[in-house]
Amino acid sequence: xxxVVSIKNKDFFEQVYQVVRLIPSGRVTSYGAIANYLSIKxxxxxxxxxxxxxxxxxxxxxxxxVNRIGLLTGRLHFETHxxxxxxxxxxGIKVIKxxxxxxxxxxxxxxxxxKL
DNA sequence: CTAATGACAAACT
DNA sequence: CAGTTTGCCATTA
Numbered sequence: 001x002x003x004v005v006s007i008k009n010k011d012f013f014e015q016v017y018q019v020v021r022l023i024p025s026g027r028v029t030s031y032g033a034i035a036n037y038l039s040i041k042x043x044x045x046x047x048x049x050x051x052x053x054x055x056x057x058x059x060x061x062x063x064x065x066v067n068r069i070g071l072l073t074g075r076l077h078f079e080t081h082x083x084x085x086x087x088x089x090x091x092g093i094k095v096i097k098x099x100x101x102x103x104x105x106x107x108x109x110x111x112x113x114x115k116l
Numbered sequence: 117c118t119a120a121t122g123a124c125a126a127a128c129t
Numbered sequence: 130c131a132g133t134t135t136g137c138c139a140t141t142a
Contacts, residue, residue: 044125052123067125
């Protein structure tokens with residue numbers, strides 16, 4: 001299409017999508033954790049950027065990705081401002097005021113879960 | 117190439 | 130403790 005975004009950027013985004021797809025149901029992770037796993041720890045913003053483009057990648061459960069304190073900062077980018085929370089609650093994750101409850105308990109760190 | 121932006125994060129005031 | 134500033138790095142204009 002017209003918005004095929006240049007040509008090669010996929011490389012970076014694909015890695016982000018791959019990790020996000022591996023997030024188990026009922027678990028969440030943070031942008032920074034994913035960035036860290038991809039060896040770009042200081043570029044957590046890039047992960048969020050990839051999520052923004054993930055709208056065409058329906059396999060990417062972007063709702064399981066929140067910021068470092070478990071806040072659903074990306075909810076505004078979903079279909080509605082409540083889609084993200086509803087999907088999380090559908091997986092058994094309690095969300096109050098856009099904040100994931102027991103965040104540290106359901107936090108899924110790829111650097112740890114996917115380590116060799 | 118320069119400047120601006122962004123679904124973050126850590127440091128600072 | 131809440132709000133502001135800076136760093137980070139890829140993408141876009």
